[in-house]
Amino acid sequence: MIENLNVFAVRTLTQKEYFAPGHRSCQGCAEALAVRLVCKALGRNIIIASATGCMEIVSSPFPFTSWKVPWFHCAFENTAAVASGIEVGLKVLMRKGRIPQKKIVTVGLAGDGGTADIGLQALSGALERGHDFIYVCTDNEAYMNTGIQRSSSTPFGASTTTSPAGKTKMGQITWKKNMAAIAAAHNIPYVATACPSYPMDLIQKVKKAADIKGAAYIHILSVCPTGWRSAPDLSIKLGRLAVETGTFPLYEVEHGKYHLNIDFPKLKPIKEYIKLQGRFRHLTEEMIEEIQTRITHDYEQLKERDKRGF
Amino acid sequence: MAKRVGMEVSIAAAEAVKQANVDVISAYPITPQTHIVEHLSEIVANGEMDAEFFCVESEHSAMSICIGSEATGARSFTCTSAQGLALMAEMTYIASGLRLPILMIVANRTLSAPLSIWNDHSDAMMIRDCGWVQYFVENGQEVYDHVFISYRLGEDRNVLFPVIINMDGFVLSHVIEPIELIEQEKIDQFLPPYQPLYQLHPDQPITMGAFALPAIFAETKKAQEMALRASMGKILEVWKAFGDMTGRYYQPVETYRAEDAETLLLTMGSIGETASVAVDQMREEGRSVGLVKIRLWRPFPFEALKQATLHAKNLVVIDRAVSVGGPGGPVASEVKAAIYGEPIRPSVYNFAAGISGRDVTPFDFIKMVDKAEIEIEEGNKEGFEIYGVRE
Numbered sequence: 001m002i003e004n005l006n007v008f009a010v011r012t013l014t015q016k017e018y019f020a021p022g023h024r025s026c027q028g029c030a031e032a033l034a035v036r037l038v039c040k041a042l043g044r045n046i047i048i049a050s051a052t053g054c055m056e057i058v059s060s061p062f063p064f065t066s067w068k069v070p071w072f073h074c075a076f077e078n079t080a081a082v083a084s085g086i087e088v089g090l091k092v093l094m095r096k097g098r099i100p101q102k103k104i105v106t107v108g109l110a111g112d113g114g115t116a117d118i119g120l121q122a123l124s125g126a127l128e129r130g131h132d133f134i135y136v137c138t139d140n141e142a143y144m145n146t147g148i149q150r151s152s153s154t155p156f157g158a159s160t161t162t163s164p165a166g167k168t169k170m171g172q173i174t175w176k177k178n179m180a181a182i183a184a185a186h187n188i189p190y191v192a193t194a195c196p197s198y199p200m201d202l203i204q205k206v207k208k209a210a211d212i213k214g215a216a217y218i219h220i221l222s223v224c225p226t227g228w229r230s231a232p233d234l235s236i237k238l239g240r241l242a243v244e245t246g247t248f249p250l251y252e253v254e255h256g257k258y259h260l261n262i263d264f265p266k267l268k269p270i271k272e273y274i275k276l277q278g279r280f281r282h283l284t285e286e287m288i289e290e291i292q293t294r295i296t297h298d299y300e301q302l303k304e305r306d307k308r309g310f
Numbered sequence: 311m312a313k314r315v316g317m318e319v320s321i322a323a324a325e326a327v328k329q330a331n332v333d334v335i336s337a338y339p340i341t342p343q344t345h346i347v348e349h350l351s352e353i354v355a356n357g358e359m360d361a362e363f364f365c366v367e368s369e370h371s372a373m374s375i376c377i378g379s380e381a382t383g384a385r386s387f388t389c390t391s392a393q394g395l396a397l398m399a400e401m402t403y404i405a406s407g408l409r410l411p412i413l414m415i416v417a418n419r420t421l422s423a424p425l426s427i428w429n430d431h432s433d434a435m436m437i438r439d440c441g442w443v444q445y446f447v448e449n450g451q452e453v454y455d456h457v458f459i460s461y462r463l464g465e466d467r468n469v470l471f472p473v474i475i476n477m478d479g480f481v482l483s484h485v486i487e488p489i490e491l492i493e494q495e496k497i498d499q500f501l502p503p504y505q506p507l508y509q510l511h512p513d514q515p516i517t518m519g520a521f522a523l524p525a526i527f528a529e530t531k532k533a534q535e536m537a538l539r540a541s542m543g544k545i546l547e548v549w550k551a552f553g554d555m556t557g558r559y560y561q562p563v564e565t566y567r568a569e570d571a572e573t574l575l576l577t578m579g580s581i582g583e584t585a586s587v588a589v590d591q592m593r594e595e596g597r598s599v600g601l602v603k604i605r606l607w608r609p610f611p612f613e614a615l616k617q618a619t620l621h622a623k624n625l626v627v628i629d630r631a632v633s634v635g636g637p638g639g640p641v642a643s644e645v646k647a648a649i650y651g652e653p654i655r656p657s658v659y660n661f662a663a664g665i666s667g668r669d670v671t672p673f674d675f676i677k678m679v680d681k682a683e684i685e686i687e688e689g690n691k692e693g694f695e696i697y698g699v700r701e
Contacts, residue, residue, distance in 0.1 A: 044512055044515075046512065047382075047511070047512065050519075056521065057521065060517055060519070060520035060521055061520065061521060061523060062521065062522050062523070062526055063520070063526075065517035065520060068515060069515050070510045070512055070515045070516055070517075071517045071518070071519075072378070072381055072517075072518045073518070073519035074401070074408065075374070075400060075401065077370070078374035081366065081374035081375050081378070082374045082375070082378040083378065084364070084366075084371075084374075084378065085334065085374060085375035085376060085377060085379040085380075085381070085382075086378040086379065088362040088379055088384070089334055089378060089379030089380070089381070089384035090382050091362065092333045092334060092362045092384055093333065093382060093383060095360070096333070096360060099383070099511065104512055121367060121368060122370070122371050122374065124367065125366055125368070126371075128367070129364060
């Protein structure tokens with residue numbers, strides 16, 4: 001869908017902001033941008049249940065708030081369950097006539113730690129129960145809020161404060177957990193990956209998720225200059241490189257059917273993406289080669305699924 | 311006229327949840343709480359009640375769903391026991407801090423290890439300081455009644471606290487008792503639909519659950535502390551209104567043949583009924599023994615407790631849990647703290663009895679009174695022991 005949209009399409013978006021400026025995120029935070037775009041896509045008739053994490057901390061130091069839509073935070077690992085509660089609460093109150101009938105989209109919003117690690121059980125439960133809500137994971141590939149500790153979503157080789165590059169170990173020794181595939185395995189109607197470097201694609205996916213009845217899962221790669229040790233002015237570029245190198249392909253799984261949104265006949269070498277990030281500074285040529293092999297393999301697999309449709 | 315029906319206490323609890331017109335029920339099965347959720351799921355499946363019922367993947371999520379639904383303004387209910395309560399402990403503090411008037415019934419059971427499914431109060435004591443209104447009821451009728459009482463109380467705009475009804479697992483949850491059911495019209499009058507002060511809705515966007523910096527956290531904690539203490543007046547008021555409707559008047563602390571007693575037994579929960587049998591026996595033998603029962607655990611009824619106990623010489627406190635490595639049982643700690651400042655006060659001898667479902671018979675209460683009176687006489691005025699341990 002991307003190739004049909006030129007860069008000016010962004011200007012057609014609403015001027016309204018539901019995630020207000022003035023929050024406390026770091027310079028170049030692509031996660032804040034992702035949240036802003038998600039809100040723009042959904043408009044005002046939403047309720048957000050947010051996990052503990054960067055987006056919660058930067059937006060809600062009492063008595064301030066950056067949220068122009070109803071927003072709820074209670075803990076770290078239960079975002080999907082809280083969103084489930086909000087969804088059923090609205091449903092039953094409307095059915096009993098205690099609040100007027102109206103379409104209100106419930107959104108669960110959590111980072112990669114709150115989704116792939118500590119929140120995975122609650123998410124699996126909510127997806128299995130089939131609540132009508134959108135779960136958005138803004139993935140910055142580590143526990144950035146607590147000081148860049150590794151999560152199961154941290155990529156292989158990345159140095160974090162708990163997977164440091166040392167004399168015997170070279171950063172994260174495990175491969176990134178494939179959350180979108182895990183979500184899709186729950187047979188929910190809609191799963192997508194997105195990145196704020198592709199704003200129109202992201203917005204269309206969020207809108208689609210809102211229109212679909214049932215649970216939808218959107219996994220958004222969110223560049224974090226603080227944690228990735230990258231220049232704040234490179235966040236958009238890095239997001240693009242993540243897609244262009246095949247590190248983070250943009251795709252949808254609609255009712256089990258895979259669809260690769262942008263296909264590149266030839267992927268850019270992974271090195272172009274890695275060299276801009278301090279967290280990969282220690283990597284040897286052999287390790288970069290190992291990552292390249294894995295990324296190429298995974299991307300080919302995804303292309304096959306796209307061709308096959310499942 | 312109200313019907314008196316023989317039914318299992320768990321079933322009565324579920325019937326009360328139905329009559330309270332609860333909107334959202336979310337729970338996870340754990341012994342001995344299971345009969346409540348089983349019966350509720352039947353009620354909903356049969357269309358006898360218009361509610362959303364979710365049997366979820368963990369107790370943590372059960373409480374989280376209640377927190378989410380209650381925040382939208384839906385009357386929400388859950389129930390659990392022991393390990394389940396431990397898993398949701400984190401969320402109990404949050405429900406109270408966010409002032410969401412959820413109701414939870416805890417069928418009290420021992421916390422592992424060793425694993426044991428039987429009854430004591432170690433689960434309830436783990437979350438003693440979670441900021442909920444907490445009752446310990448004595449029989450099935452009290453469980454049934456307190457479902458209505460709790461919602462009316464918790465949802466009051468001057469209260470806005472979640473409420474726990476502690477009922478002893480198995481010895482209360484699984485027994486069949488005569489329950490006087492209240493007519494639906496009366497309940498609807500006593501408990502109108504929930505009118506939340508704040509609710510999540512796009513028409514009036516609010517931020518709920520903002521984080522607090524040290525500059526404001528202490529103030530929020532003080533506000534919570536003041537509000538929970540101040541709920542005492544409303545608790546008495548709701549009990550009075552309920553009594554006027556049903557003839558069943560409840561008090562934070564109740565006494566039985568205690569006014570002139572030299573030695574007082576003090577219990578909390580269902581063993582109070584057994585203790586009263588023991589008191590009768592001892593009275594028949596001419597002994598000056600009475601009974602004090604604590605029904606309201608939080609906010610703690612300091613004044614009522616003093617009134618009930620200060621005249622006695624010996625106070626024998628029966629705990630159903632142990633504060634391991636600490637001062638003994640948690641109830642005794644509270645009782646001692648309540649009477650500490652009084653110039654004339656009884657000696658407090660503390661037993662932990664009925665640990666993990668070990669039977670406590672009237673005979674055991676007599677033995678404990680005997681032992682306590684001797685120990686206090688011999689100068690061991692503040693002793694603690696776990697009763698009935700085989701050596």
